[in-house]
Amino acid sequence: MEKTLRTNVAKLTGTIAVPGDKSISHRAAIFGALATGTTKIDHFLLADDCQQTLTALKQLGVPVQLSGDQVTIKGRGFKNLQHPNQPLNLGNSGTATRLLLGLLSKQSFAVELAGDQSLSKRPMARVTAPLRQMGANIAEPAAHLPLTIQANNRLQALDYRIPVASAQVKSALIFAALQADQVSHLTEIAPTRDHTERMLRQFGGVLDKDGLTLTITPQTQFKSQQLRVPGDLSSAAVFVLAATLVPNSQLRLQQVGLNNTRTGFLDVLSRMGANLRVENVHSAFEASGDLIVNTSDLNGTIIEGQEIANVIDELPLLALAATQAHGTTVIKDAAELRVKETDRIAAVATELSKLGAQIETKPDGLVIHGPTPLKPVTSDQLTTYGDHRIGLMLAVAALISNGTLTLTQAEAVNVSYPHFFADLQRVCH
């Protein structure tokens, strides 16, 4: 789908309740499927990625019902999942794939996992190699989808230092370690989002954390829950940046997730000079609060090291922020961006350069010189490359651009934010 983007917008004002958090929705559904009893999840993210998880769970014999954005799941436990008649098609979702690989490594039946073209290029050995070490029956090289996990009745404990900063790898190994025959230890190289750990405890499980090391005791009994998914910080970030950049703007984003393994974007943008405040904080199993953002000037910054994992999905937005900031911004240690839904380092640089941005690519990041007024310089046609984060970022770039701009493969935003263009339209003046 090609979309004409709103350009040269005068101001953004109003209130938005962004949809539920993608990472938390995946995990709530999976733990709901593993628990005993009926789990009700409110404000579930009904976007393409989390629908893939629900569909996969249904194929595994888990009863799932939808009513508006409430999902009701009748848990079957680890041991009562059923052999799916068809391969599980996980579409575009890396999270669904990697979490389910861990969960399905010890089942009495074989399962095939497949995905779309983008997902089929993404690295899976980071999960399948340690799972094989535990005894999972996955034929080598097991580097990409499609993959088959053969029936298996035993997983050994794992003592493992995870070589990439990845919450998906950590979570896959937690799901496997819960089914192992002894205690496992996982050590991260940097803190990554801890939604799996929080969800596990919320469903009555136990897990020890000491610095970057998790100790996981085998356990397969979980208690069903009623919970509400907070708004997705990564979706809210799109509007936080838009209101920062479009003159005379003020937006309130209601009840956004504020888990501190996810709020790095707010820290980086504040450090660059953003005018942000938080109100109405609620602390449940995941904290949430309202974000109020006003327009402001920005300065360049350095984003590197352990901060990267916390801002990984927001780096395209921070790169756009940097094109409007005074001075140079350096993003490094972010080679993971090259193995997301598309190569996000290349995509950000190519698309923003079409609008005149001064942006250089590095193997592990970007160097951006600002501020640069944006307008179509080499092309007025932008593309998402089928990547939702690139599409959402480009829609914000358009708001502050002069001229006419179109976006191809605009439907990619449905992966994490189905009503994005309608929400944006409502606050544009």
Ligand SMILES: O=C(O)C1=C[C@@H](OP(=O)(O)O)[C@@H](O)[C@H](O)C1
């Ligand atoms: O665990 C998760 O829910 C996610 C982890 C991150 O991926 P990696 O674990 O590959 O870094 C992130 O980019 C993705 O959007 C969601």
Ligand SMILES: C=C(OP(=O)(O)O)C(=O)O
């Ligand atoms: C990388 C992302 O998701 P996933 O890995 O689940 O496809 C994302 O949402 O930016």
